Amino acid sequence: MKEIVLLGSTGSIGTNTLDIVDRFPDEFRVVGLTAGSNDEKLEEQIRRFRPSLVAMADPAAAARLRDRCRDLTVKILSGPEGVAEVARVPGPALAISAIVGAAGLLPTLSAIRTGKHVALANKEPMVMAGQLMREEAQARGVRILPVDSExxxxxxxxxxxxxxxxxxxxxxxxxxxxxxxxxxxxxxxxxxxxxxxxxxxxxxxxxxxxxxxxxxxxxxxxxxxxxxxxxxxxxxxxxxxxxxxxxxxxxxxxxxxxxxxxxxxxxxxxxxxxxxxxxxxxxxxxxxxxxxxxxxxxxxxxxxxxxxxxxxxxxxxxxxxxxxxxxxxxxxxxxxxxxxxxxxxxxxxxxxxxxxxxxxxxxxxxxxxxxxxxxxxxxxxxxxxx
Ligand SMILES: NC(=O)c1ccc[n+]([C@@H]2O[C@H](COP(=O)([O-])OP(=O)(O)OC[C@H]3O[C@@H](n4cnc5c(N)ncnc54)[C@H](OP(=O)(O)O)[C@@H]3O)[C@@H](O)[C@H]2O)c1
CATH class of the missing domain: 1.10.1740.10 (RNA polymerase sigma factor, region 2, helix turn helix motif)
Known part of the structure; x- marks a missing residue:
């Protein structure tokens, strides 16, 4: 069983990733999820996949999510720092990087720096700082596995x-x-x-x-x-x-x-x-x-x-x-x-x-x-x- 954190779970890549998890419940376990501001969709995903830690970049959305998930034990963080903290969570061997845009740079680097292999859809961080990300991954012996179809x-x-x-x-x-x-x-x-x-x-x-x-x-x-x-x-x-x-x-x-x-x-x-x-x-x-x-x-x-x-x-x-x-x-x-x-x-x-x-x-x-x-x-x- 491979434990994963999924950064950008409510987006197109995020939901396709969860479809794979859904099809292979004996292969993958979701430990952490993050989203930007779609608290309704993240709540659905929390109830379905039961992660222990989630974060929303938008603090107001995180507050709404806490309200929605009062009956659950999941820990909900907020703001960009909260998203990066999910990426850093100890345990999972793999982070799926599916945030859109430059907002994914620090969380993706956080995952690399804590020794996680990264399945990378979020291309913008590689555009901004590809050489540095490569060096960080090499220094920590982790793989950056491409998700972009090309x-x-x-x-x-x-x-x-x-x-x-x-x-x-x-x-x-x-x-x-x-x-x-x-x-x-x-x-x-x-x-x-x-x-x-x-x-x-x-x-x-x-x-x-x-x-x-x-x-x-x-x-x-x-x-x-x-x-x-x-x-x-x-x-x-x-x-x-x-x-x-x-x-x-x-x-x-x-x-x-x-x-x-x-x-x-x-x-x-x-x-x-x-x-x-x-x-x-x-x-x-x-x-x-x-x-x-x-x-x-x-x-x-x-x-x-x-x-x-x-x-x-x-x-x-x-x-x-x-x-x-x-x-x-x-x-x-x-x-x-x-x-x-x-x-x-x-x-x-x-x-x-x-x-x-x-x-x-x-x-x-x-x-x-x-x-x-x-x-x-x-x-x-x-x-x-x-
Ligand atoms: N879609 C594809 O088929 C595809 C193919 C190849 C590569 N990619 C790449 O994969 C990445 C994701 O693409 P996508 O199509 O899945 O995008 P998307 O549908 O727009 O989803 C983006 C995800 O990032 C979250 N997000 C947005 N702003 C954020 C912020 N400031 N901080 C943290 N999270 C934030 C969104 O949360 P909310 O839903 O709450 O806003 C959502 O979970 C992009 O870099 C894209 O180039 C996508």
Whole structure:
């Protein structure tokens, strides 16, 4: 029986993870859960999975949860420090990192620092401080197991092969909800339309990142640090069907890929049970049914965010943290109706252009760049909203 803490249990990855726990009650036991502000859903999860410790980032939501759970013995913490405390709880061997955005950085690091292996969905911390997270994990002998379907595919395609034989990795991208839309229509697309992803049901932030292709920019940076591979060896290929989850090309031009129907429970369960596989009662991929698979090069003019991702990686130091923070602010502003879709990339670019890059010597450098970029991006949002 593997004990787990699940950071971000009420989200899309969080609920898919609990679906796996539900299917395999003899394999996993939930010790800790955390959420942001959805106390109603967290209460349901507490009653179902009986963790001993939970936390909510929003103190008002934590107070409501305490009220709801008066009849239970669960300990309820609040605020970002409470979330990090759940990540630090002694005992569990595995933390599933499924918080969205930079808010997951300190809890994920807390889990690593207390010797837990991490199943990582929350890509933003790797973007902000991938090198530091890698070093922390190495120093403590813990694994960072990818949950992102593309990175899980790369991880699986690398297993059993010599790293020096890798020529490049190719991350596939669905192209997102707006791939077929004309550039003019894209500029003014409404959030409801941009949230309609053709293949994946995910949280709002990553769905907008998928629409701008920033999700792929973030994934390139995540791959850089997860697999210790330079950006020059990471390519992106648009594959609308999301069947091939990513590929590795070797020196002899052999390509190894991982395929499957788009269902996050497959990569989540792989990270949870690694190196074994669970028997998942899910529909099988039938390639004859699918018939054909299509591929396109990414269109950097229509989707400038992907290029910004590569640019930030080339600049290095605090630039990826700056990109990430500006993106979080711009996406939130778009979702709230404050800016147009086309302005997301402009805000990120302008924030990066005014950033004085520093080396990433310690975590504080990344956190400081994050704070600075949020302020800068917010001032740009305010100016555009006028
Ligand atoms: N969804 C996918 O299929 C998918 C695939 C690959 C990678 N990912 C990555 O996985 C991460 C989670 O994505 P998601 O789609 O599951 O997001 P989501 O549905 O929006 O869920 C986010 C989770 O984080 C919690 N949260 C939000 N703000 C928080 C804060 N300030 N402090 C602590 N917790 C907070 C939320 O709690 P509340 O519900 O209470 O707000 C929720 O539990 C993202 O980094 C995403 O890029 C997701």
């Amino acid at each position: 990175h899980s595919a790369i991880f699986q395609s690398l297993e059993g092969h010599r790293r020096e034989d890798v020529r490049k990795i190719v991350l596939t991208a669905s192209g997102g909800p707006l791939w077929e839309m004309s550039p003019a229509d894209m500029q003014d697309v409404k959030p409801e339309r941009a949230l309609k992803h053709p293949n994946w049901k995910m949280g709002a932030k990553i769905t907008i990142d998928s629409a701008t292709l920033m999700n792929k920019g973030l994934e390139v940076i995540e791959a850089r640090w997860l697999f210790d591979i330079p950006a020059s060896q990471i390519e992106v290929l648009v594959h609308r069907e999301s069947i091939i989850h990513s590929l590795v090309e070797y020196s002899d031009r052999s390509i190894i890929a991982q395929l499957g129907l788009p269902d996050m429970r497959t990569p989540i369960s792989y990270a949870m049970k690694y190196p074994e596989r669970l028997v998942l009662d899910l529909p099988s991929l039938d390639l004859a049914d699918i018939g054909k698979l299509t591929f396109h090069r990414p269109d950097h003019d229509r989707f400038p965010c992907l290029r910004l991702g590569y640019d930030s990686l080339a600049a290095g130091g605090t630039m990826p943290a700056t990109l990430n923070a500006a993106n979080e602010v711009a996406v939130e502003a778009f979702l709230n109706g404050g800016i147009r879709f086309g302005e997301i990339a402009e805000i990120i670019r302008a924030t990066m252009e005014s950033h004085t890059r520093r080396e990433l010597e310690c975590l504080e450098n990344a956190l400081e760049a994050d704070r600075w970029a949020r302020e800068k991006a917010l001032s740009l949002v305010t100016a555009l909203a006028r």
